[in-house]
Amino acid sequence: MGAGKSTAIQTLSETAVVSxxxxxxxxxxxxxxxxxxxxxxxxxxxxxxxxVRLYGIPGQQRFDFMWSILKDRAEGMVLLVNNxxxxxxxxxxxxxxxxxxxxxxxxxxxxxxxxxxxATPTVADYAAALSEHRPDLVVPVFTVDPRKDDQMRTVLMTxxxxxxxxxxxxAPAAAVAE
Amino acid sequence: xxxxPHLDPVVVELGRVALRDMRDVSTSLVYSSFxxxxxxxxVHEPDGRVDPNRFASMASSIQALSEAVARExxxxxxxxxxxxxxxxxxxxxxxPGHPIVLGALFDDDxxxxxxxxxxxxxxxxxxxxxAARPADAPAGGDAHDHAATGGWPxxxxxxxx
Numbered sequence: 001m002g003a004g005k006s007t008a009i010q011t012l013s014e015t016a017v018v019s020x021x022x023x024x025x026x027x028x029x030x031x032x033x034x035x036x037x038x039x040x041x042x043x044x045x046x047x048x049x050x051x052v053r054l055y056g057i058p059g060q061q062r063f064d065f066m067w068s069i070l071k072d073r074a075e076g077m078v079l080l081v082n083n084x085x086x087x088x089x090x091x092x093x094x095x096x097x098x099x100x101x102x103x104x105x106x107x108x109x110x111x112x113x114x115x116x117x118x119a120t121p122t123v124a125d126y127a128a129a130l131s132e133h134r135p136d137l138v139v140p141v142f143t144v145d146p147r148k149d150d151q152m153r154t155v156l157m158t159x160x161x162x163x164x165x166x167x168x169x170x171a172p173a174a175a176v177a178e
Numbered sequence: 179x180x181x182x183p184h185l186d187p188v189v190v191e192l193g194r195v196a197l198r199d200m201r202d203v204s205t206s207l208v209y210s211s212f213x214x215x216x217x218x219x220x221v222h223e224p225d226g227r228v229d230p231n232r233f234a235s236m237a238s239s240i241q242a243l244s245e246a247v248a249r250e251x252x253x254x255x256x257x258x259x260x261x262x263x264x265x266x267x268x269x270x271x272x273x274p275g276h277p278i279v280l281g282a283l284f285d286d287d288x289x290x291x292x293x294x295x296x297x298x299x300x301x302x303x304x305x306x307x308x309a310a311r312p313a314d315a316p317a318g319g320d321a322h323d324h325a326a327t328g329g330w331p332x333x334x335x336x337x338x339x
Contacts, residue, residue: 018250019246020239020243020245020246022216022217022277023216025182025185025216025218026182026216037215037235038243039243060217062231062234062235063235063239065232065236065239
């Protein structure tokens with residue numbers, strides 16, 4: 001909670017965002033007025049016949065049923081990690097495990113937020129942790145300000161390219177297998 | 179900042195009384211709970227059948243989604259959420275004026291109308307009890323805590339499964 005998911009959707013979406021904010025009573029975890037309790041939804045157009053549907057989902061474990069609902073339908077994920085959290089690398093690894101099947105069939109990008117508040121871990125720290133603990137994963141890592149449209153679009157387009165590239169590489173293998 | 183409803187023992191006790199009163203007048207009531215807008219259980223009755231924390235989380239999401247739909251299609255303030263299934267139904271509605279939602283699970287022994295009626299009375303009973311609290315003991319926050327829903331009562335909608 002507090003990584004900037006709702007802000008990221010607001011920044012990216014070309015349509016009015018559907019939000020499900022509720023008053024936040026868990027100020028110990030994140031000192032903010034509201035929190036997302038179901039999802040944020042927005043859209044971005046890629047071309048005449050293509051659009052990306054954007055879903056932001058709650059980070060709290062108690063909403064993990066929303067994770068299940070949405071990850072089964074998703075093509076990829078931008079994992080926003082609050083760099084100012086107590087254990088951002090641990091959170092990253094835990095969420096990558098939780099969404100492993102989405103990585104396997106789509107793509108995942110890690111984007112560390114609030115690096116202006118906490119300079120560490122650095123991108124190199126995240127990459128090193130991935131190499132050490134999840135060496136089988138190829139996950140790009142960025143720092144990002146969810147309020148910045150250009151940064152969020154770069155992350156999103158990287159995700160789209162990542163998904164398409166992995167799909168292209170996977171296709172010949174599948175054909176051979178047949 | 180005021181105490182969150184699920185951390186306020188007075189709210190918990192008043193909620194428990196309201197839920198027990200509802201249980202006394204409804205033979206089809208299986209489980210009921212008051213929960214916060216952000217998915218924390220305030221109190222539930224009885225133990226056993228349902229995971230209280232999970233029910234509270236899911237109910238808050240459903241509440242928020244239904245309100246988002248109501249906003250999106252401009253149908254104004256509706257009154258409740260109904261999830262109707264083969265062997266029972268879940269009814270959700272807001273406690274008027276508070277960031278608290280009542281979620282109630284009924285089997286099919288009584289009509290949906292009866293379930294809706296007792297649920298509405300239960301939510302109103304808690305609102306009345308909270309209003310009777312001393313002025314220096316606000317229950318579960320004030321209107322400034324609820325900018326996200328634009329003040330109370332927030333719109334609700336019906337969901338039928």
